[in-house]
Amino acid sequence: MSKCNLQRILGLLPLFLLAACGGGPKPTETQVSLPAAHVDPATAGTISGRILFQGEAPAMPVIDMSSNPKCDAAHPAKFRAETVIVNANHTLRNVFIHIKDGLAPARWTPPSQPAKLNQDGCVYTPHVQGMMADQDLEILNSDPVNHNVHAECQKNQAWNESQPPRAEHKFKKFGTEEILFPVTCSVHPWMRAWIGVSSHPFFAVSGEDGSFKIEGVPPGSYTVEAIHEKLGRKEGKLTLAPSGAATLEFTYGS
Ligand SMILES: [Cu+2]
Structure with a gap:
């Protein structure tokens, strides 16, 4: 290879590397030209429901935090994995619910307050939460130990950053809808949260009574999806009349 060709290839190398790494941030949905969303409060309605769980609740293992005495000391009553939490009323906690299909294409403005x-x-x-694309995610370390926050997203750019004890809060955004991805910690393998990044504000997470509520929804016919980190995805359909209230139940378990 001539010296000249070698120089040319080396000169192009940064471009190849850039392409291999995705070439910077991916275009966000809000960068696509869409009309601004508008919901008429006079006709908006509510979607609510419950996530039921049939059968015997699985016993979650106690997490062994003995590798870090400060983590261990934070839980005098042993901490159990949060993978599947069945509430006392036979409902399932930590299910992410969102409108998957049926909304008119629009550009929704994220809240100014961070998740x-x-x-x-x-x-x-929280173990599971929803937030909007382009909303800030404020990440805190309230512990006296070092953590390493790893956002294992795939549609958005993944990142992995250390956060020392009581360090400055981190602020991150995810520009593209991505439901649902884990956030782990490279120091403590048991640490895991789940985030659903939605392009619109119509999502919820089932709570301690297994219920969910999504308010301010424009009338229409929708496909609603429920996602549990281990037990998977389910879909339901409904029609919301103007100023209406529609309900939906999803059932997991045997
Ligand atoms: Cu950690």
């Missing part, structure tokens, strides 16, 4: 993810007792809190 929050805390590291407290070497556990991520």
